[in-house]
Amino acid sequence: MMEGATADPRLEPAALAREARELARTWREPEGFIGWFSRIDHKTIGVRFIVTAFCFFMLAGLLAAAMRLQLAQPRNTILGPDLYNQIFTMHGITMMFLFAVPVVLGFGIYFVPLMIGARAIAFPRLLAFAYWMFLFSGIFLYVMFLLNVGPDRGWFSYVPLAGPEYGIGKRADVWAQLVSFTETSGLSVSVCLIVTIFKLRAPGMALNRIPLFVWAELVTAFMVAASMPSVMVASGTLMMDRLVGTQFYNQAEGGDPILWQHLFWFFAHPEVYIIFLPAQGIVSMIIATFTGRPVFGYLAMVLSLVATAFIGFGVWVHHMFTTGLPQFGTSFFTAASIMIVVPSGVQIFCWIATLWSGRVRFATPLLYALGFFMVFIMGGLTGVMLAAVPLDAQVHDTFFVVAHFHYVLIGGSVFPLLGGVHYWFPKIAGRMLSERLGKIAFWPLLIGFNMTFFPQHILGLMGMPRRVYTYPVEMQWGALNLLSSLGALTMFAALTVYLVNVLVSLRRGAVATENPWGASSLEWSTSSPPPPYNFHPAPTVTGREPLWEPDVAERPVVIGLSADKRDVLVTQLMDAEPDHRKEFPEPTVWPFLTAVAVGGLYIGSIFTPWAVVWGAIPTTIGLIGWAWPRKGNQPRHLEREIAHRHRAAAEHA
Amino acid sequence: MPSSTSRPVSHERWRLAAVWAGLLAGPLAWLTLLEVNYLFAYVACEVQRTWFMHLATAAALIVVAAAGFAAWRASHGDMTTDETLTHPLSDETRMQRSRWMSLAGVAFSIWFIVVILAMEVPIVVLKECQ
Amino acid sequence: MTPKAIDVSRLPAYAFGHRSIMWWGGASLMLMEGAMFAMLIVSYIYLKGRSPEWPPGYFAPVLFWGTLNTVVLLASALPNHFAKAAAERLDLRRLQLWMCVALVFGVGFVVIRVFEFRSLNVWWDSNAYGSVVWTLLGFHTLHLVTDVLDSAVLTALLFVGPLQESHFTDASENALYWYFVVITWLPVYAFIYLAPRLA
Numbered sequence: 001m002m003e004g005a006t007a008d009p010r011l012e013p014a015a016l017a018r019e020a021r022e023l024a025r026t027w028r029e030p031e032g033f034i035g036w037f038s039r040i041d042h043k044t045i046g047v048r049f050i051v052t053a054f055c056f057f058m059l060a061g062l063l064a065a066a067m068r069l070q071l072a073q074p075r076n077t078i079l080g081p082d083l084y085n086q087i088f089t090m091h092g093i094t095m096m097f098l099f100a101v102p103v104v105l106g107f108g109i110y111f112v113p114l115m116i117g118a119r120a121i122a123f124p125r126l127l128a129f130a131y132w133m134f135l136f137s138g139i140f141l142y143v144m145f146l147l148n149v150g151p152d153r154g155w156f157s158y159v160p161l162a163g164p165e166y167g168i169g170k171r172a173d174v175w176a177q178l179v180s181f182t183e184t185s186g187l188s189v190s191v192c193l194i195v196t197i198f199k200l201r202a203p204g205m206a207l208n209r210i211p212l213f214v215w216a217e218l219v220t221a222f223m224v225a226a227s228m229p230s231v232m233v234a235s236g237t238l239m240m241d242r243l244v245g246t247q248f249y250n251q252a253e254g255g256d257p258i259l260w261q262h263l264f265w266f267f268a269h270p271e272v273y274i275i276f277l278p279a280q281g282i283v284s285m286i287i288a289t290f291t292g293r294p295v296f297g298y299l300a301m302v303l304s305l306v307a308t309a310f311i312g313f314g315v316w317v318h319h320m321f322t323t324g325l326p327q328f329g330t331s332f333f334t335a336a337s338i339m340i341v342v343p344s345g346v347q348i349f350c351w352i353a354t355l356w357s358g359r360v361r362f363a364t365p366l367l368y369a370l371g372f373f374m375v376f377i378m379g380g381l382t383g384v385m386l387a388a389v390p391l392d393a394q395v396h397d398t399f400f401v402v403a404h405f406h407y408v409l410i411g412g413s414v415f416p417l418l419g420g421v422h423y424w425f426p427k428i429a430g431r432m433l434s435e436r437l438g439k440i441a442f443w444p445l446l447i448g449f450n451m452t453f454f455p456q457h458i459l460g461l462m463g464m465p466r467r468v469y470t471y472p473v474e475m476q477w478g479a480l481n482l483l484s485s486l487g488a489l490t491m492f493a494a495l496t497v498y499l500v501n502v503l504v505s506l507r508r509g510a511v512a513t514e515n516p517w518g519a520s521s522l523e524w525s526t527s528s529p530p531p532p533y534n535f536h537p538a539p540t541v542t543g544r545e546p547l548w549e550p551d552v553a554e555r556p557v558v559i560g561l562s563a564d565k566r567d568v569l570v571t572q573l574m575d576a577e578p579d580h581r582k583e584f585p586e587p588t589v590w591p592f593l594t595a596v597a598v599g600g601l602y603i604g605s606i607f608t609p610w611a612v613v614w615g616a617i618p619t620t621i622g623l624i625g626w627a628w629p630r631k632g633n634q635p636r637h638l639e640r641e642i643a644h645r646h647r648a649a650a651e652h653a
Numbered sequence: 654m655p656s657s658t659s660r661p662v663s664h665e666r667w668r669l670a671a672v673w674a675g676l677l678a679g680p681l682a683w684l685t686l687l688e689v690n691y692l693f694a695y696v697a698c699e700v701q702r703t704w705f706m707h708l709a710t711a712a713a714l715i716v717v718a719a720a721g722f723a724a725w726r727a728s729h730g731d732m733t734t735d736e737t738l739t740h741p742l743s744d745e746t747r748m749q750r751s752r753w754m755s756l757a758g759v760a761f762s763i764w765f766i767v768v769i770l771a772m773e774v775p776i777v778v779l780k781e782c783q
Numbered sequence: 784m785t786p787k788a789i790d791v792s793r794l795p796a797y798a799f800g801h802r803s804i805m806w807w808g809g810a811s812l813m814l815m816e817g818a819m820f821a822m823l824i825v826s827y828i829y830l831k832g833r834s835p836e837w838p839p840g841y842f843a844p845v846l847f848w849g850t851l852n853t854v855v856l857l858a859s860a861l862p863n864h865f866a867k868a869a870a871e872r873l874d875l876r877r878l879q880l881w882m883c884v885a886l887v888f889g890v891g892f893v894v895i896r897v898f899e900f901r902s903l904n905v906w907w908d909s910n911a912y913g914s915v916v917w918t919l920l921g922f923h924t925l926h927l928v929t930d931v932l933d934s935a936v937l938t939a940l941l942f943v944g945p946l947q948e949s950h951f952t953d954a955s956e957n958a959l960y961w962y963f964v965v966i967t968w969l970p971v972y973a974f975i976y977l978a979p980r981l982a
Contacts, residue, residue, distance in 0.1 A: 010788070122804050122808070123808060187815055191812065194811050195804050195807040195808055199804050199807060203741040204739075204740070204741025206749070207750055208736075208749060208754070225811060225818070228815070229815055229816075229819035229821075229822060230818070230822045233819055236918075237826075237918065244907065246908055246913075246914035246918070247909075247910050247911045247913070248911055250911070253909070253911055254834050254912055259826060259830065262829070298736075299753065299757055299760065300760075302757070303757060303760055306761070307680075307761070307765075310683070310684065311768065327783045328779050328781060328782070329691050329695070331775030332687055332694075332772050334775070335771045336687065338771070339768050540789060542738040542740060542741060543736055543739075550738075555741075556787040556788060558788070558789050558791055559789070559792070560790045560791040560792030560793070560794075569794075570798070570803075570804060574747075574754075575746055576741075580794050580796065580802065581794050582796070582804065583796065583947075620932065624936055629940075629947060631945060638946060638948055641873060642875055645872055741789065742789065
């Protein structure tokens, strides 16, 4: 048995304080104008992702408000059909690509290294690049929208409507390149997360001791890696059909529009689980903290996450039930779509068991978790209904589907996110959010949400189709639409209160301690907000709930990492035993410059295929500048090592 | 100094392989079966037979059951997942993790056997060219 | 009370293979790129299944250049293998040598690829068959070009310095990515050159 743990003079308080000062110097983020563009600390990037994503959430919310205003009455004239088409497309694109995925990845970026006891995230420059790509994609999309070139073919951009024959102008190209941008960003982040979670965990954090939120982010990152390539193929081939005359989706020349649907939905179904699983992880952390006990059934919880992810890759055809595919084939996807409910159900029962057997504190984060239960379960039930082909055939492309996915997305993701913001705000900002304002925002949000979307089930069953800018009086859909729009107004008000809470508390909230909630995971063992080097000394873990263990003060810590360079401990995958040390890169502006180059390439290629060729030049320069080491860093001991190996090889020869 | 599990000894290696197989065989066999049977559905309509689809299901079931069995055998005979506190670098830490992975492999295999059986239902109930 | 300590100061500052984070980064990249190749091949199979004749109204691509390139690609695995072994021994001179040899192969297969494009017997905008063949070949070519470019940059770095331990790990991982580019070629070759002849 390898002990290796002894009391050490480097752990005397004076020595620790001296090292902390040195660490602060080594790990500090650059200041100044260029410095702002050079930052690579995962906490900085995480906050940027989260804040930017919520800005897009607000923009998409305004678009939704516009739609609800237009639909509140029959034959309304606030928005014309062309603008309405752009608005519902922009709403969908913004929510799915610019809010939901970046925000859950953003929480992962900020909290995964902290929860696993690491000093940094793997490949921090790649992460910075990913943020700039995300930001540029959103700016690009909205500039085009303001220039009346916003995509208007739905967030899924079906061909042939978006193809060269019917998709006139550049709108569909904007869609395709937005996808390229955001997928590049998402794929980059997923690499960072996978490698961080596998290789940078604190000693002792074996696979069976990883926090549930970290498991959720790991599984999500794998889903991103396996699904986003499909939509990149889709958007790439769409661009080619439109720009250089390929015939992928032209039936007259051997192409097939159904291929688009397969490629798109093979990505887009896992996409919704990408959005949902991290939120489940947030719910787990919140429930554990506010019941004072670990989540019941850890193994079942982990396997549920993994099972949902895998099965999520086998259900995509349920978005295509009305395309004329043979029933014998689609029935497999019905079976899978029903089975995928079971792991989520298992998670819900585990959470209920946790609540049942714990001491519940009804703080605002827990309210959001409970709201999640109610809303998500309802959405899940309509999902099981939709999995049946005969039912789906009746309600496909009606508001019933709109109701379903808003229940699962808002219930399953937005509620946990809002709870997560409340829960983690003290750690990020060093201040507490107001509980009073939190509760004042929560209840109208829950009620307003149900007011907005429950009537839409009925509207769908009454036959109201999706994506229509208005409807006639005779259909008698007016009353329910008005109710829905009033609900939207209520949600808007509630979210405004939430925003006010955040803005006011940033300045005047109560100062937060290290662990205001008495939680058990490692992010709560460091200051609020954490120092740039996260932890000092670097922690180890001996169980699943580090801060709830009786021996917290006596748990071994890691010493021997250099404080004068960015020294990070790399551990072994299964049991997180220390393996080697790696020097992590310094901040640099090259990721930003490379993102500008790649962005230019993507945007230029909307107008001419040559942009790919010309844009490759600055991109290559950017990548070389990024990777090239700074002068004078060659370690002396490396020369000795090389010479030693050379001599040893010569002796053996 | 590299940890002892970064270069596993031969009996450790089979244990490791068995445990990972238990975790991955289920989903991979199921996804493969889904694709295969989806393609076979078109063939079945042409030849008015489905025996090859049942065969594919049976093959998938055997693969997953074998992997689950291997994961069970790899578990040192004791699959409790008691979470007791142990030193970060101790053998107990490794043992707990190993047992936990075995149990996970067994449970996952059982779950995917259920999912595969769910997929068999339409082949039994529906007719080929529906 | 001072806590106990686990002293990691004697651990090495670099590692090879799956112990290194670079390996995992490369593996993630291979997963993503592999998924893209898979989706393109699935598209090929799908479009072929929807077409009564394949290739529809065109000759299959000329076999010679593609097969020649397959040989060159497979042969390039050899200098690559030696480069990887040299990197893991920290043998700078040998590593520089074998990287240069590999680069010669690299330039070779990019040049041959140009001839491949010229002998596909179909244009990308002729029909869906042409589109998917050009896209498959083009996507693999993108990998070839970036592989050669980043190997060239790494080689330059090995000559110019300043050297760090991580560059030896990078060289080892670069070799793995090279193998990936060679291995992904095999199914792409089979679908572009052999599948049309099986019909």
